[in-house]
Amino acid sequence: MPTDCITFQSSGYFTPIMNDYLERKPHLNELYNRFPTLESFGEQFKEKQAQFDAKTRMVLVNELQKQYANVPTSELTNLHINLLKSNSTFTVTTGHQLNLFTGPLYFLYKIISTINLCKELKAHYPEQNFVPIYWMATEDHDFEEINYFNFKGKNIRWNNDAMGPVGRFSTAGLQDVFEVFALELGNSLHATTIKNLFEAAYLQHENLSDATRYLANALFGKYGLVILDADRSELKRQFIPFVKDELLHQTAFQKVTETIARLKAYPIQVQPREINLFYIEDRLRARIVFENGIYKVLDTTIQFSEAEILLELEEHPEQFSPNVIMRPLYQEVILPNLCYIGGGGEIAYWLELKSYFEASKIPFPILLLRNSALLVSEKQAKKADKLGLSWADLFAKQTQLLTAQTQLVSEFPIDLTAQKQVLKAQFEALKRLAMQTDKSFLGAVNAQETKQIKGLAHLEKRLLKAQKRHYADLLSRITELQNELFPNQSLQERQANFSTYYLENGELLLSQLMAELQPLAQNFNVLVLP
Secondary structure (H helix, E strand, O other): OOOEEEEHHHHOOOOHHHHHHHOOOHHHHHHOOOOOOOOHHHHHHHHHHHHOOHHHHHHHHHHHHHHOOOOOOOHHHHHHHHHOOOOOEEEEEEEEOOOHHHOOOHHHHHHHHHHHHHHHHHHHOOOOEEEEEEEEOOOOOOHHHOOEEEEOOEEEEOOOOOOOOHHHOEOOOHHHHHHHHHHHHOOOHHHHHHHHHHHHHHOOOOEHHHHHHHHHHHHHHHHOOEEEEOOOHHHHHOOHHHHHHHHHHOHHHHHHHHHHHOOOOOOOOOOOOOOOEEEEEOOEEEEEEEEOOEEEEOOOOOEEOHHHHHHHHHHOHHHEEEOOOOHHHHHHHHOOEEEEEEOHHHHHHHOOOHHHHHHHOOOOOEEEEOOEEEEEEHHHHHHHHHOOOOHHHHHOOHHHHHHHHHHHHOOOOOOOHHHHHHHHHHHHHHHHHHHHOOOOHHHHHHHHHHHHHHHHHHHHHHHHHHHHHHOHHHHHHHHHHHHHHOHHHOOHHHOOOHHHHHHHHOOHHHHHHHHHOOHHHOEEEEEEEO
16 A cells, blocks of 8 residues: 555544635635745745844844754754845744653654745745744743653653743753663664664753754754744843733733634634733743732742833843743744744644734734654555555544444445435325324324334444454454554554654654655645655
């Protein structure tokens, strides 16, 4: 079975708002700026170019040069950083938490989507330059979301009681994690590469931000990826006017709340707060609230008058951290960005933000759903062929898959839909007869119809159950294969870590993903690894 793809919508793993966005449903048009096509980027970079000035560019370049001062940097990454000085250079950005050892597979897919889109844009717009950015979510604080990864079904966990922004967490204690992981890996050539990568990233860097930068650079530096930690004073200084507006006027709350009111047909991804800011120190990240004329930092004794908090902002902008509502604006203020690439949940909350961007007079970026992939071994592909399964079959929910396969191989029909239709037609005739004679019979006819339809449905269930027992061996093999490809009956990319596949395929894993994933195609790729 060859490498293939299916549409995001037909995969069954995307939410209604994402399916409607991908299908460009008109009622969502006002929630985004431009849909991601090659042609739409031309207007996007003109808009961004008019807003983004040379001074802001130099602050960004200087900060990146500082962050890369002690990082082995590829020629292409160095070139990309220097190109950012030019007003004809733009970024494409993805963001991700600082998951231990990259966390789930889709970390790779986000970054590869970003790199490949930059290549496509350069081919289409040769006079401009496009730089792929990985925005490290160093200011997050939910350690329980990032302190583990899964390797061949086993949970590799880092136990730590650290507090505050995760990027500042000490890597002390990761030696124990490394020793556990190393035993699981074995001693093959690729296992040694993985061990060296983990050791160099986490045991030779003092904090999680530096460790993650090293790791992402080791994997993608040769493709020109630029990695940014925005938890920096000089970058935050450019965001001061927007933080001040949030403290004094709560514009984000007002605008996002108005947008949410127009999204009643969908589950809301994130809710705004009256103040969408945290106050941060090395071991503190706590919400700022406004109560009785005083700005307070929750769960602490820290508080400010209006004059005091505005002075604190001017003197220490690095201590003000945007939450999920304001972080996208911060990104677009400090980057010459054209497009944000994210997962379905991320794009859904970005769709809440356009009116806030308009009020802030910052161009709203193009929103692109990242690539998704299902990695399949040749052995698994051969199993699927032998079982007569298509990739679309394997994406189905397991109960639906097993029922459909039972119906397909059964030597007699166990779907009684045709019989139900015949029965309903007969009862329609009886109802007409009842209306012509004694209308009091109509209730009895309806009751009898319901009873007999239920009887057929019960027989259908018994037939299906009996046939599933008859074909138990076949269905067991189908179940086993689907469970291998969809662990815990969820997407592989949300469960597995890249090391599982790197152990078997080495650098070929990344090179094949780079070759196959096409960000603007918007398909769910199925990749058979040799």
